[in-house]
Amino acid sequence: MSASLQIFLCIALLILAAKLCGAAMARIGLPLVLGELLAGVLLGPTFINIWRFQWFSVSGPARVSVVAVFKVLADIGVVLLMFLAGLETDVDMMRSAVAPAFWAATGGVILPMVGGAVLAHAAGYSWQHAIFIGTILTATSVTITAQTLMNLKQLQSKAGSTILGAAVIDDVLGLIVLSVVIALAPSFAHSGAASWRGLAVTLGRMVLCLALLGFVGPPFVRWVFRRAERLHGSHTEVSAALVIAFLFAFQAEWFGGMAAITGSYLAGLFVAGTPAHRCVLDDIQPMINSFFGPLFFVSIGLEVDILQLSGHVEFFVALLLVAIVGKIIGCGLGSRFTGFSWRESLIVGVGMIPRGEVGLITASLGFAAGVVTRDVYVQVVVVVLLSTLITPGLLCFAFPRSSLAGEVLSSGAMELQRLDTAVDKMADA
């Protein structure tokens, strides 16, 4: 079987599994992403282990491994997902809720990072590895937080919009920390603290690249879209957006030595400021939600071998506690500092627990670069899964009863209406 034929089968199976598991999770009120991750875990080495099937073994004259090609597809997916995250960032809201969101985010980055690093170092990892493990614990996912808040009908509350703003700032902070850590990683790994010159060059390139992207980026993107919309052809705006996303991603990693996703996230932010914003968003969402997104989330799950958790249970439990308590205390204190009540601060802290795309991407980058070993990688991915899993329940506890009564009623009413529609459809058929 040719590599292409193998990939056709692989795409069909993985998208099917992702969407079915996603729907199953959504049905019981949990985020879709969690289901797509679990689909990967199910198909991965712990249970089914699809790559062992003869259908996916290397064959044909080209001798291209379907696993390698699939990894590239997943990497294209990451770039597009982070581009979408940038595109969906509400820059205005970010500005208005900036003070409480900023302090909540900062607290929620520092505490898990320091806690994770200290814990990992105490467990015997080198400082470089320990700091990277801490970094993975910093990033809250906008997607998962927003979905949880929507489930609870609290998206527009004071705590809700602070959580959303903080999640965005958190993503940006997380990316900056990640970029610095990755940029510094080679100097750390190969020459220790001795090569100050190498470190300066690395940092200089990163700053230059960020400055270039930050100052030249926005006018460049606006210029491209002014040209693109006058260009003959179909969907030229989306094409322009894709070209910019991949070019920025390439440039961030190749020239700046940062993560490629930093580039595509910035590309998304800049495109969000152009008039083509709406059109690009509408056209690019189906592509990501139906194809590249599921493939990426399944690919993360596929890397996880839960059996490897055994023998590291104490470290794993400690890591999970740092991830949860670090966010609750860090974000909570941050919002309390700007005048929130204790309960509101608790809500913000709990709402910031779920890790998501950025954490997973960070972990997989570290794994690919060899900064994170396979067993730490597995533990971190399971921590991300669990942090997502517990948040909806914890948030229900954190919100005052009264504000949730309406939610429970309205969700009950929705469920009734859903059943009603289903019965109607069955009657029609």
Place this chain on the structure above:
Amino acid sequence: MSASLQIFLCIALLILAAKLCGAAMARIGLPLVLGELLAGVLLGPTFINIWRFQWFSVSGPARVSVVAVFKVLADIGVVLLMFLAGLETDVDMMRSAVAPAFWAATGGVILPMVGGAVLAHAAGYSWQHAIFIGTILTATSVTITAQTLMNLKQLQSKAGSTILGAAVIDDVLGLIVLSVVIALAPSFAHSGAASWRGLAVTLGRMVLCLALLGFVGPPFVRWVFRRAERLHGSHTEVSAALVIAFLFAFQAEWFGGMAAITGSYLAGLFVAGTPAHRCVLDDIQPMINSFFGPLFFVSIGLEVDILQLSGHVEFFVALLLVAIVGKIIGCGLGSRFTGFSWRESLIVGVGMIPRGEVGLITASLGFAAGVVTRDVYVQVVVVVLLSTLITPGLLCFAFPRSSLAGEVLSSGAMELQRLDTAVDKMADA
């Protein structure tokens, strides 16, 4: 540089080149697809030869060749393009104009096929190779024909709708011929006419597969979409459509021994008959037009080395003449047979000249399977390019002056309005 990073750069460059060349062609009234093909030719071995750059050389621990990965991306593109072609097929129009369209299509398949095969055999190719070369010359492109007719504002004329219907039937006939030829190819190649048993098994599998797809396919697709629309999640319909397209493509090639595109074309046809048709079409078009389509068309152009035409000029010119004259006479006689005037028949014949996606896909399948040598491949791709290039001009000659006067005026008015809008925009800026 990792394979993923190379692919990011490759995607950005190729989409950019495709869209710019497409827009340039559209500006002078030629089909976009032609520009995307030419972009590939420009970047290919004849001129720039991008794969020779050090940026795209194999590196990294995974040792995945960026060229191999890019080929898989292009193959995913073909499956999606043919799925889209199926999805856009107007089954009702196909039924109403069925008689003239059927005869025009049949004439236009038989003449170029027989002419091409006889010519190739006379030039010294084996009958197997000769028949395949004939097969490549059969398929008219719906896309290019429709675009040319729209340019000429003749899409709704009697000749226009016959051309469109015939182009669809032509695609189906071409796919059937292609499937038969590919299904028979291994028996031909390895064991000659001796293995009648192998031939019977091959044909049996193909018929079984087509019967399975044809009878079980439509109710299966309807069942899937009834389920998908009730599934929790975003863009579940598009995901369902993608799963079906790739599953059918896999099934057609793996079980039926046919071309994978036959499967995805049928998947598109069946999805077109479901209520989700519009939604899938809207969501899948941006993905194909902005990403997979350009990558596929550029990949075709990238294979072409025009320098290899030298030394085969007579054969090439003869092939081109067969491709053009075969369609004009074949389709023309077919429509004359159902009562069209000579001029109308000429218009139908000329309108059917442009080869397109299916021809290119057929050629690249034959090339990959070793049924077509590289120099024949190059000649055929150039024939496809030229057939597309000359059609708009020939059609202008074929249509009576009076019916085109309005077109020229209205296109002039449109151009004026475009300039006007551009000036307004510049004034705003």
